[in-house]
Amino acid sequence: MTIEEFWKSWLLIWLLAGPILIAIVAVTYSLYLSHHHLGAMKEALRNSRYIYLWGSSLGKRGLIWSLLEISKIAGMILMPRASLRMGELDPIDLENFPPYLKRRLKVVTGLIVVGVIWLAAISVLIEFE
Known part of the structure; x- marks a missing residue:
């Protein structure tokens, strides 16, 4: 397949739409968590x-604030060092945080990370085209 054929293919459309779809899923799941x-x-x-x-x-x-609050709580739980140092997070609360909620916060954070990495990869591919 030549490069011009690739840029007109359905594969490209899905490759470019992937981060957008992941972002929609991440925002929806974050709103679900907040509600x-x-x-x-x-x-x-x-x-x-x-x-x-x-x-x-x-x-x-x-x-927007609901999304930011879930992001803040996810950051406090998944990367607690700074929050513990600033005194925002109690070490006992971190230790006793329910595993099912931690798993849900990992899922929403993972979706965001995958979407950003995918978008960066696409940007690099387009730049080197």
Whole structure:
């Protein structure tokens, strides 16, 4: 297959649409987490300073804020070193965080990482074309 045929093929369309579809799935899943599991996350992190300060308004500030809150909690749980150092996260809360919620946060973070890597790979392929 020549390069011009490739750029007109369906494979290219799906290759370029992949990161967009992954982003849609990641945003949808993050909104699902914010609407159905945010209460359980707040309960699991009840001794943490971040939840103490922002807990009453979590999930009540709109669509974009809900996505940012889930991202913040995922960052606190999956990469806890900075949050522990700043005092936002209680070490006991981190230790006792429910595994099913941690797994869900890993899924949404993994979707975002895969989408970004895929998009970067496509950018490099287009640049070297």
